[in-house]
Amino acid sequence: MNSDLDMPDAGISDASTADERAADAVWQDDVRAGVRHVRDLNSLPLSPAERAAAQQAAAHHKVRAPKPYLDLIDWNDPHDPIRAQVIPSPAELVATEGELDDPIGDHDFSPVPRLTHRHADRVLLFPTYQCAVYCRFCFRKESLTSIGRGYTREALEPALAYIAGHREIREVILTGGDPLSLPDKALGEIRAGVEAIPHVRLLRIHTRVPVALPSRVTAGLVKALQGRLMVTVVTHFNHAREITDATEGACRTLRQAGFVLLNQSVLLKGVNDTVEALEELCRELMYRLGVKPYYLHHGDLARGMAHRRTTIAEGQALVSALRQRLSGICNPTYVIDLPEGGGKVPLASCAIEGRDGETWRIRGQDGEVRAYKEVVGAR
Template identity: 45%
Template structure:
């Protein structure tokens, strides 16, 4: 397995699914992209069921529950220009592409991301960068997608240089699966592109301790050595990390790899993801049972998104609807 597996046929040829299962999931790949990197395929082949659940397609993905939404985080209403999402006054997302090294079966942007890449053209990218330059309220730019770390180092360096040159941009943040899902992409050229004067934070998406392979550890050490602050973000997922033992192992493993757990996301209701749903009350109870068992350094904020857009709020406390002056009860 030296290349990314991109179809049910590839998965069967690699021995990750049976031929019968491949026939069942072939219709899924027609709607939602499939990609399993060699690093993740090796874990699945070795029996890591918590990794397999995240990346192997399932026929259940073609069943959309009544509460599920094509755009569960409401990106579209907060998109002032292509490639930009502006929900909060002082920060905005830049999505230079919509391709990823792997495709999570629970992705909240699964209707948009895929093999075609959704790469911004040069003109679209420059227009997006110009938007940040003329929007002084934005102090933090969050590069996401898709996964921005699969861009060429040259193109990514250009984006970071442009953003760093904007006087009112104080912080840059990258959200990525690359360090764990495809650590071979963390090359000297990429590290050079990430070396900046502007403070740079990297949010590493991982949901199971098994994802932190020795290769991932080396990539994370290199990123830390290049001056990046490493944060961890995870999604609470049925069958992946919905036990005390799994969450404790995940948080402890993150810290051992210099990654501070930052967000534990409640699953966003994207189409065909119901099998991953863990009720909020169960998630709160899981975290409560971990209180005192793990260091406070390992404690993430447990958050969910407003389905109408407007960003995240922490679970377990009254939520403030964006723009409102009163608490709003969570659903």
């Protein structure tokens, strides 16, 4: 199993100044000091039984966590929310009927390698199938474990040609794998390749790097991403415990570069499935990090993840309670990414109780149902 990140010392050297080389050395050291292989689980404070079970589960899905993320774990708490996200569990070996290898239909909408075109005006582009951290609940776990390929310019040429040939595409979403696990030179090449296509206007980047490896967010990384395109960075914080001084600094660097910051979380049983946990997370994202809570995802049908999925009704109750506690700007949209390429669909409970002609019955945040009569001009 290949566990090497796409780091400069693994094939691409791009640091051009002493400061950039020093910054690169920090994040590379953070990667090396963490868990990178199944055998590294032996260094963690697990019981012999836990270690054996974790190693068995890790053989089915890659294991990796940089040292800064591992340092957040309270090893005395078997239910620690950080631990639950990255340490393999024997429950992952239990496949439940209805779970899928490709939960959202990536492969069915892939006209060329490393690209998914599910929606007319935007595409997913996969520069790498490697990550800085491997989340146990990942909906692409089958692809990431089986493919394991890193970045090359040649590998992206068919995808870039496809984008250039489809003028309806306005937005390119870098995902994977984690695009920010790539070195600066590779990111600059990808950005330049995309922005050379005139009809593309926005580059969106989905990443857990600011969460799990904040030292990777350097001046060199920012410079590699700046150009003609608007840039949106979608982070992936799932719990307020992931918000630290280091992650705050990383997000500040991205904000000050002019990038729009959004966050999508996954609703995970035993991790963030209480209104208190989600309230703190969403408030701190907006007020401390300047990151807009964007989506709260219902758990995808990834194999071996039944033990982390809530019911839809439980999720609806949570987001309804959040609406009563948080400013609108702090509230994410609760969505499900439907199988077979059905896309993201909002799951929030509807406040409309009924209608009689121009009069609607709408339930307020206080629980009371009120009549609202539409008043519009002559048609």
